Amino acid sequence: MTRTATPRKPRARSQARIDSILEAARTLLASEGVASLSIYSVAERAQIPPSSVYHFFASVPALLEALTADVHSAFRACLEAPIDAAALNTWHDLSRLVEQRMLVIYNEDAAARQLILAQHGLSEVTQADRQHDIELGDLMHTLFAEHFQLPVLPDDVDVFALAMELGDRVYARSVQLHGQITPRMAEEGMRVFDAYLGLYLPPFLPKR
DSSP states (O other): OOOOOOOOOOOHHHHHHHHHHHHHHHHHHHHHOGGGOOHHHHHHHHTSOHHHHHHHOSSHHHHHHHHHHHHHHHHHHHHHSOOOGGGOSSHHHHHHHHHHHHHHHHHHOHHHIIIIISOOOOHHHHHHHHHHHHHHHHHHHHHHHHHBOOOOOOSSSOHHHHHHHHHHHHHHHHHHHHSSOOHHHHHHHHHHHHHHHTTTSOSOOOBO
């Protein structure tokens, strides 16, 4: 029987170096955007040789993909954070709570806005973001099913993932126009998120 090798976690020293690289890249993204990012600028910011950056990240897209995964780990954490079930009267209450938590991440993390909402034209990052959205959609589906009795949803459409992507399009528009997600556009994004889910979820669902 052939065994699949289990990926090893980086040693503590290597993980510390990776963390410093990602933190440097995050800082540069927040201040200068994706276009100005390079292996050399990250190395200079992290105060390490460029060869050390290349050792862990072969290219800028690889570095940005790692940062995208880091951002989505924060989104996963907000979906997994405790929820007061007694405060939920309808599924709309849950959707608004989830979107508000995600908006906090966007508003507090300029790198997240640059990676996911800005127009950078990097297909690798866009593809990584979409793959992570599918995973987040599955988590959100599970979360909603924990609190409400959901109807049968289509197998060929990732309803919750698409709802997030549609909301993100509104937030992206706000970032393009205003450099931030304004309160008005935040509200519009949540309305779009709710409106799409409302195509598949009736206004009132029995609570579990």
